[in-house]
Each structure stands twice: as C-alpha cells, then as structure tokens.
Amino acid sequence: MIDITNVGTKQTQFLRRAYEQKRLAHSYLFVDSDESRALNTAYWLACLFNCTGENKPDGTCQNCRQILSGNHPDVLLVGPEGKQTLGIDQVRPLKEELAKSPVESSRRFFFINEAQKLTLSAANGLLNLLEEPVAPVVTILITNNSDQILPTVRSRTQIINFDNGEKPSGKTAMLLENGFSKDEIDELGNLEKRDQEIKYFYQEMLEHNSLALVSAHKLSENAKLGSEQRYILVRLKLLAEHDLNDPRKMEMAAQMLKNLIEVDKMRLSNVSLRNSLDYLALEWK
Numbered sequence: 001m002i003d004i005t006n007v008g009t010k011q012t013q014f015l016r017r018a019y020e021q022k023r024l025a026h027s028y029l030f031v032d033s034d035e036s037r038a039l040n041t042a043y044w045l046a047c048l049f050n051c052t053g054e055n056k057p058d059g060t061c062q063n064c065r066q067i068l069s070g071n072h073p074d075v076l077l078v079g080p081e082g083k084q085t086l087g088i089d090q091v092r093p094l095k096e097e098l099a100k101s102p103v104e105s106s107r108r109f110f111f112i113n114e115a116q117k118l119t120l121s122a123a124n125g126l127l128n129l130l131e132e133p134v135a136p137v138v139t140i141l142i143t144n145n146s147d148q149i150l151p152t153v154r155s156r157t158q159i160i161n162f163d164n165g166e167k168p169s170g171k172t173a174m175l176l177e178n179g180f181s182k183d184e185i186d187e188l189g190n191l192e193k194r195d196q197e198i199k200y201f202y203q204e205m206l207e208h209n210s211l212a213l214v215s216a217h218k219l220s221e222n223a224k225l226g227s228e229q230r231y232i233l234v235r236l237k238l239l240a241e242h243d244l245n246d247p248r249k250m251e252m253a254a255q256m257l258k259n260l261i262e263v264d265k266m267r268l269s270n271v272s273l274r275n276s277l278d279y280l281a282l283e284w285k
C-alpha cells in the first residue's frame with residue numbers, strides 16, 4: 001500500500017529542490033532500512049512531477065490517484081514479489097518499454113524495489129539505462145542494503161541515504177548495542193514468540209518451578225543459529241538487569257546474573273546451549 005505521507009522528510013525536501021531547479025538525476029539509489037518508506041518517497045516524486053493540484057503532490061488529483069493506484073502508463077514498478085531474486089526476464093520487458101517516449105507526461109519513472117535481489121545479468125542489463133537512458137526516464141533503485149548493490153550500478157546512480165543521522169530505535173538499537181550485526185538482526189526475524197518463551201523460562205527459574213527444565217529444552221531446540229543462541233542469553237541477562245531495580249527481586253536477579261556469567265564462560269569453552277540452559281535450570285531448581 002503506497003502512502004505518500006509516510007516518506008523521508010529530508011529526502012523529499014532535497015528531491016523537491018532538485019525538481020524545481022530542473023536538476024533531477026536520471027538514476028537514484030534509495031537506501032533505507034525501511035524499504036516501504038523509500039518506495040513511498042519514489043511514488044511521492046512521480047506524483048510531484050505529474051500533480052495538477054495546488055499543493056504538489058496532493059495525492060488526490062486524477063494524475064496522483066492514477067499513479068498511486070499503479071495505473072499510470074509512465075510510472076512503472078518492478079520487484080521480486082516474494083521471490084529470492086529479480087531476474088533479467090522481469091527487467092527486460094520494462095526496459096524495452098522505457099526506450100519508448102512517455103505516454104502522458106514528459107518523463108517516465110521506473111522503480112526497482114528490493115534492488116539487492118537483482119541478479120548479476122539483470123543488474124548488468126540496467127547499466128546503460130542508468131547511465132544514459134534513450135528516452136527521458138528517472139530510474140529509482142530501492143534497497144535496504146547498499147553493500148549488496150553492484151559497484152558498477154552504485155557508481156551510476158545518485159545515492160540518497162534515508163538512514164543517515166537517524167539512530168535506530170527500539171529492539172534494533174538494543175540488538176546493535178549487544179553486538180548483533182545487521183545481518184544477524186535480519187536472521188533473528190520476529191522475536192515476539194521467542195521473547196515470550198525466554199520470559200517464561202526466566203520466571204520459572206525464579207519461582208523454582210521444575211518446568212524450567214522443559215522450557216530450557218524447548219528453547220535450545222528452537223535455536224539452531226549462533227545468533228539465536230546468543231540472543232537467548234542476552235535476553236536473560238536483560239531480564240535480570242531489569243529486575244535489579246525491583247527491591248523484591250534484586251537478590252535473585254543478582255544471583256541470576258552471576259549464573260549467566262558462568263554460562264558465558266561455559267559457552268566460551270564450547271559447552272552447548274542445551275547444556276548451558278540445563279545448568280541454569282538446575283541451579284534454580
């Protein structure tokens with residue numbers, strides 16, 4: 001769902017200036033950890049260019065509505081649509097279409113979503129379009145990871161970074177602080193269920209509930225990746241640190257942190273997660 005009110009503020013200011021001064025580049029690379037915001041911004045630019053309203057882009061005039069509904073002949077979008085790669089077969093027909101003149105306006109817009117998934121041949125097939133389009137086209141590649149974009153593609157685009165100067169917040173910030181890389185954070189995915197299970201395990205230990213041993217097994221079984229295993233221990237540590245502020249739980253939390261330091265040492269000497277969590281559960285039996 002495209003929403004041109006959810007866009008990068010600085011980025012739209014920059015693009016508006018470029019548009020007003022007729023300095024729009026013919027290819028951009030939008031780098032944004034929030035890819036939907038970057039895609040919205042690309043549509044915002046197409047609307048700005050075509051809008052017939054007073055406050056451009058209003059998102060409500062006929063042109064804007066046509067663009068936002070995906071039915072404007074001069075605004076084309078391609079993306080992997082759930083697939084792992086974006087291949088030459090998906091890109092080629094659009095490229096051929098883009099060699100023709102715009103249908104309704106003076107310029108066409110070509111958006112490539114999740115550009116990090118372009119195959120090598122698809123990316124190579126785009127190079128001449130990025131460098132010197134035969135017809136007036138603004139191509140915008142959108143990615144959440146510029147490292148995965150070929151240098152030959154990157155060097156032909158004007159890069160607009162949406163993450164610049166913005167600190168990651170919430171869970172991402174917590175994970176980065178605890179030494180997880182961006183790739184590992186992606187790998188961890190949605191942590192809601194895991195967090196719940198870790199919390200149960202933690203509470204069962206504090207309550208000396210024998211179910212803690214069962215929970216320990218379940219947790220370790222579902223954590224095959226190194227990042228997942230580390231996450232469980234980090235989360236337990238955070239729960240204990242949090243409880244240090246609670247006078248009723250302070251003593252137990254301190255003991256738990258001591259145990260977790262022991263577990264860290266065990267992990268360094270390659271004790272498995274399962275044995276480490278067993279150790280914890282037994283300590284609190």
Ligand SMILES: [Zn+2]
Nearest residue numbers: 051058061064
């Ligand atoms: Zn409009």
